[in-house]
Amino acid sequence: MLITSVSSGGTARTWRRPAETRVAAAVVMAVFPALPGWWLGERLVAGHVPNGGWIALELAVAAWGILAWRAFVHSVTLTGDALVIRNFFSTRKVTLADVTGVGFRRGGLKVTTGHGGAAGQRFTVSVAGLGSAYWSGLRSDSDALAEALSYAAGRPPPPPRREIISRNWSWVLLVVAAGCFTLGFYAGPLQSMDGTRSLPLRMAGGMLYGFGISMLGLAIRVVRDHRRKRAQQAAADAWSRNAA
16 A cells, blocks of 8 residues: 655655554564674674673664664655655666656566666666565556656556456465465474474474465465455446446
8 A cells, every 4th residue: 555645835746655564664674783783792792892782782773773764764756857766775866758668577666767878777666566466466556656657757557467366266375375384384383392203394394384374475465355356346337337
C-alpha cells in the first residue's frame, strides 16, 4: 500500500509506505549494525581501549540512526520537471525529459533514462515493489504509480501485467507449502528436542522447515490476492451494469 501526499503548493506529489510500515522497517534496520558493533566492541575491549564498549555502542547506534532515517524517508517524489527517488541507500534525481521508459522488471518498478547519444540508465523505484502482486497479477498502488510517472514523462503507460500463478495453482502451492512446513517442523525443530534423529536428518528438516515458512507466506498472500482480484472484477462488473 502506498500513501500519496501533495505539497502545499500542489507542485509535487510524494508516494511512500504507511508510517507504521516505515517505522517497522526502521526498527529492523538495527540488525545491520548490530554484528559489526559487537565485533568492534570485542576488539576495542581486548585492546584495552578506554571505554571501548561504549565507543562501539555509540558508533552502532549512530549507524542505525542513519539507516533508520533512510528507511523512514523511503519514497518517490514527482515534481514539475523531475523525479526524486529515495531508496534505502541512495537518492537519485531524474529529469523527466530524459525518461525513456517506465515499467516493471522482476517485481520492481524501473525508470529508464537516456540523453542524446549517451547510453541509457535504469533506476529502481524500490518503494513501488510489487510483492505478491507480481505473481498474482493483482492491480496494486504500484501500477497506479507507474502510470502516473509515465504520464508525467509523456511516455505510454506500462502494459497490463499478467498473472504468473493462477488461482487454481495458488491453492496447489498453498497445500504443498503447508506440507513442507509440517514435514520440516516434524523432522527439524520437533526432533531436535529429544535428539533421537541423526544430525543430517535434523538439519535437512530445519532447512525444509525454513523453506516451508517462506513458501507458506507467499502462498497465503497469492491466494489472498486472487480473492481481491475477484472482488475487483465483481465491482467493475457492477459498475458497468449500473452505467449501462
